[in-house]
Amino acid sequence: DSGVTQTPKHLITATGQRVTLRCSPRSGDLSVYWYQQSLDQGLQFLIQYYNGEERAKGNILERFSAQQFPDLHSELNLSSLELGDSALYFCASSVGTLLYNEQFFGPGTRLTVL
Amino acid sequence: ELKVEQNPLFLSMQEGKNYTIYCNYSTTSDRLYWYRQDPGKSLESLFVLLSNGAVKQEGRLMASLDTKARLSTLHITAAVHDLSATYFCAVVTSGSRLTFGEGTQLTVNP
Numbered sequence: 646d647s648g649v650t651q652t653p654k655h656l657i658t659a660t661g662q663r664v665t666l667r668c669s670p671r672s673g674d675l676s677v678y679w680y681q682q683s684l685d686q687g688l689q690f691l692i693q694y695y696n697g698e699e700r701a702k703g704n705i706l707e708r709f710s711a712q713q714f715p716d717l718h719s720e721l722n723l724s725s726l727e728l729g730d731s732a733l734y735f736c737a738s739s740v741g742t743l744l745y746n747e748q749f750f751g752p753g754t755r756l757t758v759l
Numbered sequence: 760e761l762k763v764e765q766n767p768l769f770l771s772m773q774e775g776k777n778y779t780i781y782c783n784y785s786t787t788s789d790r791l792y793w794y795r796q797d798p799g800k801s802l803e804s805l806f807v808l809l810s811n812g813a814v815k816q817e818g819r820l821m822a823s824l825d826t827k828a829r830l831s832t833l834h835i836t837a838a839v840h841d842l843s844a845t846y847f848c849a850v851v852t853s854g855s856r857l858t859f860g861e862g863t864q865l866t867v868n869p
Contacts, residue, residue, distance in 0.1 A: 680857075
């Protein structure tokens with residue numbers, strides 16, 4: 646158990662809908678990262694937050710957004726869902742933003758868009 | 760753009776045999792991770808390789824890093840069925856984001 650929690654574990658929804666994925670980082674970690682794992686794209690970085698502020702953006706679609714709250718939990722919002730958004734979404738956390746800060750991964754949320 | 764390539768992508772091997780998974784990356788990085796993923800599960804960190812020439816071993820797995828060649832290897836010794844999983848290498852780049860390889864799906868047959 647990495648100490649990173651994600652809810653829900655599974656989410657099934659329809660095209661066009663909007664969902665919110667939640668992540669709580671390890672105690673003491675200020676950085677949160679979101680990754681998407683799909684058959685087509687593999688594992689790819691979406692976005693990073695540090696202490697409430699966006700720090701880096703990867704291949705995140707405009708339909709997706711994220712935020713980190715004062716209590717350091719983070720939410721990833723996915724809207725106007727398409728079939729291709731079906732994937733496993735991982736959250737990871739680290740102490741800081743430095744290259745040597747190891748990231749610890751949560752169990753993931755499996756999103757199925759029908 | 761950083762590219763991380765693993766080979767092979769699929770590996771079927773017999774118990775007791777040895778094999779090596781290769782990870783090549785296209786830009787300078789002094790930090791490389793190896794992860795294990797079981798189907799539908801999260802990523803389990805296996806090794807963190809921090810510098811050129813680094814070698815780490817845990818059980819039947821040994822990882823090494825050559826930063827000059829931009830190459831890391833994961834060597835499996837005397838494979839057992841429990842090692843069946845998908846193995847990813849990942850390189851740390853700017854902003855501390857991880858860029859992952861495609862993954863190597865390992866199946867160890869009795």
